[in-house]
Each structure stands twice: as C-alpha cells, then as structure tokens.
Amino acid sequence: MKKVLEFIKMVFTACKDWIVYNGIEGILGLLIGIILWPMGYKILAGFAFGVFAMRNWDIFKSWVMKRVTK
Secondary structure, three states: OHHHHHHHHHHHHHHHHHHHHHHHHHHHHHHHHHHHOOOOOHHHHHHHHHHHHHHHHHHHHHHHHHHHHO
8 A cells, every 4th residue: 555655646746747847838838739629720739739849858858868967
C-alpha cells in the first residue's frame, strides 16, 4: 500500500510540475486547440497546438541538457 501511495504522489508531483513549467501559454494553447479543432477551425487549432508543442519542446530540451551536462 505504501508503494502505491508513493507512486500516486510521484505522478501527482510530475503532473503539477509539468503544469507549472508549461506556463499559461502552453496550457492555453492546448485548451484553445482542443476547443477550436471540433468547431472546424483546424488551421487556428494547429497554431494553438504549435504553441503547446513549442513549450513542451523547451521543457524537454532543458531536461535533456541537464542530464547531459551532469
């Protein structure tokens, strides 16, 4: 039971950190993209998803750079 709780805490912390690192631009990009896509605004949704992807790429790149430089 203790391992399950530790795993849940680890997942929750990872999700919380992702939201904090992603910032308002990334979160809004994802939400706006999800809203615009079914409404038929696929090009605008693509721009919104692009903002979301760029923010996540920056997070991933900084994580890799930290691992490489250690």
